[in-house]
């Protein structure tokens with residue numbers, strides 16, 4: 001207890017593109033087994049942060065470690081992570097099952113174990129019947145299901161999920177939320193970026209709010225909600241809107 005390597009550590013993490021500072025001096029530590037809800041308005045820096053943590057984009061300055069490994073060392077980080085980006089990377093000409101078998105091969109999962117996990121996840125996400133159809137013929141929701149299954153198939157220490165319920169029907173969205181909760185119970189750390197605040201309120205142990213590239217608030221969703229000006233009946237949405245309000249838009253306070 002307390003001595004466990006944190007799942008994610010960021011120290012002064014910064015990314016600049018020309019004159020845009022996408023992520024500015026972010027410092028935080030996320031314990032292993034946490035569901036971390038990463039919130040922020042459009043353009044706040046969420047995707048850029050996730051791309052740095054998954055080694056796809058190099059920081060301009062600052063450092064970060066994922067599962068104890070520096071993000072500048074791609075080979076040491078990638079075995080410990082899974083990533084569902086906004087558009088899951090899929091081979092159009094493969095079937096859903098072939099795509100997952102291919103990813104299992106890249107991750108060097110033993111064949112029997114891979115087959116077992118793939119079939120269980122296909123079943124769970126109601127995709128078994130369509131598993132042999134080509135991905136080019138899949139709907140957005142079906143692609144999303146394959147995307148999330150491939151992100152967690154190798155049971156990474158840390159899974160980065162960008163809008164995992166995007167495009168999913170209500171039943172599939174429920175399955176996704178249940179799956180995230182179950183993976184977290186098995187000590188997987190989930191870095192969850194979404195604009196759907198009730199999902200975060202339901203699942204997250206901790207929330208980080210990024211605004212204009214800066215990490216401007218952090219805490220348990222109930223704590224952030226309780227701190228909102230709305231008071232006792234405040235929701236995470238109230239807190240989010242307040243935290244991310246631009247000063248010039250803020251309503252003048254009564255004297």
Ligand SMILES: Nc1ncnc2c1ncn2[C@@H]1O[C@H](COP(=O)(O)OP(=O)(O)OP(=O)(O)O)[C@@H](O)[C@H]1O
Pocket residue numbers: 017020021022040041042043044045046047048049
């Ligand atoms: N490759 C790039 N080149 C230049 N600017 C970029 C690049 N990627 C992101 N940015 C800029 O960095 C800022 C943060 O973008 P980012 O995509 O990280 O935001 P986000 O929080 O994921 O937004 P959204 O919720 O809309 O997906 C934006 O101002 C964006 O225009």
